[in-house]
Amino acid sequence: MEPQLAALIRQSIADRYSLFAPEALADLPDTFTITDPCISGHPIVFASRAFLKMTGYSTHEVLGRNARLFQGPRTSRSSVMEIREAIREERAVEVSIVNYRKDGTPFWMLFRMSPVFGKEDGRVVHFVGVQVPILGRRRRSGVSSCDGDRVSECVFGGSCRREVCSDSLVELGGRVLDLDSADSQGLEIEGPCEANDLEKRIAATAVSNILSVLSHYSESTGRLVCGNRCNLPGPGLLTSSLNISLGRIKQSFVLMDPYLPDVPIVYASDAFLKLTGYSRHEVLGRTWIFLSGPDSDPSVLHQVSPFRLYSFFSSFDLVMMTSKDSSSFWNLLHISPIRNATGKIAYLVGVQNEELCKNQDRQGRTPEMWQLSVVGAVKVAVRSSSMVACSSK
């Protein structure tokens, strides 16, 4: 793992819940992970002992990785979609899903995920994911991915839960031929599987235990958390789904909020921080003019000032920027307005391209085309992540 990522992961838990929290969490008997949507790649920042034992991984193999590490060919894609959607909508979800251990053996588990909200600003700071292994195999008439509270609505749901597996091979009027044998452990992985009430209760209890530990330790840092959204996210705050989507874009860029005074930076990519040497909290909330170096052409800077930003759109200009260690560098800057799902301008994106001469890694594409691809990726991320069902807003 890169040192920067390792540091971010340590801080993710310690800054919010104090240095003592990992120990307290480790003492819990539950199998769970905690992920941080604000770190690029939405990585695991904590994994419980029981979880490591169940999956066969060590801590350092799991921290910093995305939970898709545990998915494999037999993981139902529609269940993965459901989890993705819950993350996008910042809500809890419960789904039965096939995961894989380190040795490659698949197993069924009940996955229950719940967001953790920061009390002060209503932002999602973490997701807690509890994994309860499903013991014994229960079929649901061949219908997959109707889970949790949806089971009762499912046409086939519930009615034949205890159906014997061998019967299901001849369901659908004998048309089905199941060529796949059960896996090495004798647990059948094919087809759907439903957790029983006990397993569901275990998962629910675990989530509430973990949340109460987190909430307890958050008091010691003064940065309180809770399991339910207490506040709507304030202005200038990004949803976790937008953070996750933007985290996938590896180039250097910032998002600015044109509706706040001085058009402050509300998101800065990892590459931007690397380029300038600043840490995220030193950049967020500030107008990016502070980065411009003494040698910048004042007329260009004037255009970039908040009053003139709109006339600056869609052009490429050379500006001088200064990094934290006071070194200056030329930068090709491109600014574009970014609209959200309502079709209104929500942000400005500023895409940097450090110097023009470093063409070697661009595989034959001009710096301008690279910058435009960032604009495109940001447009997709912002538009899509602001499309939330109207009822939940």
Added chain:
Amino acid sequence: MMLKIKRVPTVVSNFQKEEGEEAARRGGGCGRNCLRSCCIQGAKLPLYAFKRVDKAVNEKGVLQHETTQPPVAFLDSLLLGEWEDRVQRGLFRYDVTACETKVIPGRYGFIAQLNEGRHLKKRPTEFRVDKVLQPFDGNKFNFTKVGQEEVLFQFEASENGEVQFFPDAPVDVENSPSMVAINVSPIEYGHVLLIPRILECLPQRIDRESFLLALDMAVEAGNPYFRLGYNSLGAFATINHLHFQAYYLAVPFPIEKAPTKKITTLDVGVQISELVNYPVRGLVFEGGNSLRDLSDTVSDACICLQNNNIPYNVLIADCGKRIFLLPQCYAEKQALGEVRPELLDTQVNPAVWEISGHMVLKRKKDYEEASEENAWSLLAEVSLSEERFQEVNALIFEAISYNADASGDEAENLLQDADVKPKTHEGVDAINQRSCPTMVTGNQECLVQQ
């Protein structure tokens, strides 16, 4: 008897004129830098050559693949950058990111977009909907008539097995390159058309190679929110020139979340399931020992449908891991006057995107009143009846189990035979088929493989 519907065709290119205008222009010089022989000589366009990995799906291999999270893939980045460039050059008819869009509250999360500009300035045109296979007609609009500036890049499998990009590659007319072009009436950001072997002027009809190219594109883009779609004639394709569509929408589609019921796993490792609890009946294909196995299975199913004159739509989702195949009968119902007027009033054409749960609405009223019930009742009209769906499945399973048994070359020959002697092509037959299930030749036994 010939079945026709009237609809407003979508303008996909700035060079797509009303039929009358098109005729009036012919005869003079072209002068619009198109892809036909008048302008193509000496033309240079970016070329992206992808590495065709025929991944063997052993579980370990896939696991390793899953665990490395690549940064934004090159194709993804190329496509977004070129598309944004065309935005800034003003080639689109409207800014699609200025079109309001939302997720409709409810269990399924249908997505609605209000797009009032997409169908302006076009007259309704008659479309024949009772023939899934129709010959290519060079007099009608086709993609060789688009301007070169609408082409983003040429797309092909790399000859040396490595990803290659050439910003200014000469167009090799002899080798009939495949091209990715913008749709000037986008329904979402990054809306493009993949036109396989564009200069060969193939009609809208799936073949194995072209389908593999589309699947390659989904795999190569490596973005689960970049999906490809296909509409056959009779299932709301408007242009009879072989093409797939694709765009970005970083929201799960309702069809991707729909429960499925496994039907079978073929010898080649392709698992086939049936959608359940979804308004449109359809099949889901996934897995396969190699990408080609998956591709060939789906292509053979498509070829079977088009040879039997059954209109259908295809969605390639989840980076090419899952493919949805949806036979449909809406246009036929519409032509026969069996669709309720209130549904027709919305002018929503249920093509692949609508069927997948992404509804593009033309009227503000429909957008504001959009509800899960409305979306559901429209899509329910699109679906085949359960009885007909099972008949169609029987045909498909007969075709793919037959082809799976045959060795590669043999299978191709059989397919070509089938292409030469299509089973039913006349419109009258199509109607009869719907009302006369006895015509269907498939039987239950063909589904069982030992």
